[in-house]
Amino acid sequence: MTVDNGDNGDRARALRLTPVSRETQERLALLVAELARWQKAKNLVSSATLADVWTRHVADSLQLFTLAPDAKRWLDLGSGGGFPGLVLGICLVETGGHIDLVESNARKCAFLRHAARLTGAPVTVHTARIEDVIGEFTGKVDVVTARALAPLPNLIGWCRTLLRTGTLGLFPKGQYLDAELTEASKYWNIQASTVVSVTDPAARILMIRGAEQRADS
Numbered sequence: 001m002t003v004d005n006g007d008n009g010d011r012a013r014a015l016r017l018t019p020v021s022r023e024t025q026e027r028l029a030l031l032v033a034e035l036a037r038w039q040k041a042k043n044l045v046s047s048a049t050l051a052d053v054w055t056r057h058v059a060d061s062l063q064l065f066t067l068a069p070d071a072k073r074w075l076d077l078g079s080g081g082g083f084p085g086l087v088l089g090i091c092l093v094e095t096g097g098h099i100d101l102v103e104s105n106a107r108k109c110a111f112l113r114h115a116a117r118l119t120g121a122p123v124t125v126h127t128a129r130i131e132d133v134i135g136e137f138t139g140k141v142d143v144v145t146a147r148a149l150a151p152l153p154n155l156i157g158w159c160r161t162l163l164r165t166g167t168l169g170l171f172p173k174g175q176y177l178d179a180e181l182t183e184a185s186k187y188w189n190i191q192a193s194t195v196v197s198v199t200d201p202a203a204r205i206l207m208i209r210g211a212e213q214r215a216d217s
């Protein structure tokens with residue numbers, strides 16, 4: 001299984017930032033090639049980001065796996081074109097884990113299922129709205145992720161039962177994280193830490209280990 005994506009150094013840069021095995025690289029290359037093929041008709045990610053898809057999307061997703069490498073049961077919300085969910089699924093091939101992806105857009109779900117089959121990633125795709133299915137995952141996932149989905153107060157609202165019952169939240173966030181944390185803290189007591197993104201020094205990943213609704217909110 002060898003795929004030459006003919007990229008411009010972006011792939012090498014991404015793999016320096018977030019090294020993975022040769023087999024995982026090859027599965028990721030399959031995903032990138034398929035994304036480029038489907039993008040023309042289905043507009044899965046912003047076309048402006050395709051030139052550096054390996055750093056902007058692949059490495060950005062891989063770094064989440066390095067924060068919880070032993071976790072086996074993952075859930076990604078609002079998976080879109082597969083970031084981070086499909087990339088995490090590809091990592092889980094080697095560790096024997098599984099990831100559920102929740103995405104309301106049927107066209108994107110068709111791509112997610114196709115790419116999961118092609119790469120052999122242990123992925124289940126749910127064509128659904130998060131608020132309708134999130135309750136099914138209580139006690140069943142070690143980590144929940146969501147990238148570019150919603151402001152923090154909404155994310156915590158959706159994930160509150162998971163975050164109260166031991167699931168780790170990993171949420172990549174941009175320059176407005178501090179303002180989002182201030183706003184969310186009006187309603188939630190949050191146990192959280194941050195790590196700087198390896199792909200963008202201005203971005204951080206918020207790691208939430210617990211969140212309880214404030215009595216005065």
Ligand SMILES: C[S@@+](CC[C@H](N)C(=O)[O-])C[C@H]1O[C@@H](n2cnc3c(N)ncnc32)[C@H](O)[C@@H]1O
Binds near residue numbers: 080082084102146
């Ligand atoms: C901006 S995109 C981000 C996609 C991907 N996570 C990424 O970072 O590239 C947000 C995605 O979340 C999905 N979405 C938004 N609200 C949702 C909801 N309530 N339930 C399920 N999917 C939702 C949208 O269809 C869209 O594909």
